[in-house]
Amino acid sequence: MASSTHPCAPCAACKFLRRKCIQGCVFSPYFPPEDPTKFANVHKIFGASNVSKLLNEIAPHQREDAVNSLAYEAEARLKDPVYGCVGAISVLQRQVLRLQKELDATNADLIRFSSHQNILTPSSQSSGSSVQNAHVLPPNYGSYSWNYNA
Amino acid sequence: MASSTHPCAPCAACKFLRRKCIQGCVFSPYFPPEDPTKFANVHKIFGASNVSKLLNEIAPHQREDAVNSLAYEAEARLKDPVYGCVGAISVLQRQVLRLQKELDATNADLIRFSSHQNILTPSSQSSGSSVQNAHVLPPNYGSYSWNYNA
Numbered sequence: 001m002a003s004s005t006h007p008c009a010p011c012a013a014c015k016f017l018r019r020k021c022i023q024g025c026v027f028s029p030y031f032p033p034e035d036p037t038k039f040a041n042v043h044k045i046f047g048a049s050n051v052s053k054l055l056n057e058i059a060p061h062q063r064e065d066a067v068n069s070l071a072y073e074a075e076a077r078l079k080d081p082v083y084g085c086v087g088a089i090s091v092l093q094r095q096v097l098r099l100q101k102e103l104d105a106t107n108a109d110l111i112r113f114s115s116h117q118n119i120l121t122p123s124s125q126s127s128g129s130s131v132q133n134a135h136v137l138p139p140n141y142g143s144y145s146w147n148y149n150a
Numbered sequence: 151m152a153s154s155t156h157p158c159a160p161c162a163a164c165k166f167l168r169r170k171c172i173q174g175c176v177f178s179p180y181f182p183p184e185d186p187t188k189f190a191n192v193h194k195i196f197g198a199s200n201v202s203k204l205l206n207e208i209a210p211h212q213r214e215d216a217v218n219s220l221a222y223e224a225e226a227r228l229k230d231p232v233y234g235c236v237g238a239i240s241v242l243q244r245q246v247l248r249l250q251k252e253l254d255a256t257n258a259d260l261i262r263f264s265s266h267q268n269i270l271t272p273s274s275q276s277s278g279s280s281v282q283n284a285h286v287l288p289p290n291y292g293s294y295s296w297n298y299n300a
Contacts, residue, residue, distance in 0.1 A: 092242035099249035
């Protein structure tokens with residue numbers, strides 16, 4: 001059965017790859033023709049074939065999020081070829097550790113003050129309880145977990 | 151000029167790609183034969199050709215970091231095909247915002263206590279000054295910046 005071409009303009013992926021944009025093109029909903037850079041970036045970093053395979057393995061309602069996260073990663077890798085978006089993870093991890101340390105110190109000060117005064121305000125109580133939930137670092141990807149000390 | 155094969159065992163990349171591992175193989179220093187999964191993951195997500203191109207564009211002393219960050223991203227994408235390591239960025243961003251909010255509330259409490267007592271301890275002063283530096287979120291990658299509200 002011959003596939004019919006797409007009724008509208010070809011998507012950015014098919015235009016880039018110089019091929020017909022057929023009905024049901026897996027790229028078409030996520031790579032509109034007016035944003036050619038989005039596909040060019042994703043293609044340069046991941047390759048069209050890998051992206052197509054990935055999309056076909058994902059439920060349709062999650063494909064937009066998948067494409068956007070791939071576009072984010074691709075743009076990050078083009079801006080920073082060495083660290084890509086792992087650089088942002090590293091910045092954020094250090095920021096979380098620094099904030100946690102500051103919060104612990106500030107809570108210790110508050111506890112010291114309140115033990116002198118025997119007063120605990122509602123906001124200091126809420127800060128204290130959520131400190132215990134703050135050590136939720138992102139998943140550790142086995143032996144390739146990121147330890148970036150720059 | 152014929153390239154000579156690598157004197158040791160072929161690297162994981164050449165073994166995976168079933169080709170000779172020649173002297174000066176761009177993959178060899180970063181994909182040792184005893185860790186075949188590292189290359190398999192990177193190959194599945196980025197493709198050997200893209201990784202090879204990327205490595206050739208990067209200074210030799212930065213290639214190890216580049217390969218490790220690619221391996222981290224690849225493993226994250228295999229574990230979470232929809233969000234990949236952008237999921238970790240999202241978790242960390244929310245964590246930074248929550249900690250910052252808690253720290254602001256705790257500092258406000260401390261300021262209230264200290265204005266009653268007219269006392270500022272060294273640790274509360276240091277917490278207060280660094281609050282102003284805490285809003286350093288990772289770079290915003292243009293239109294593909296990540297807004298994940300799950």
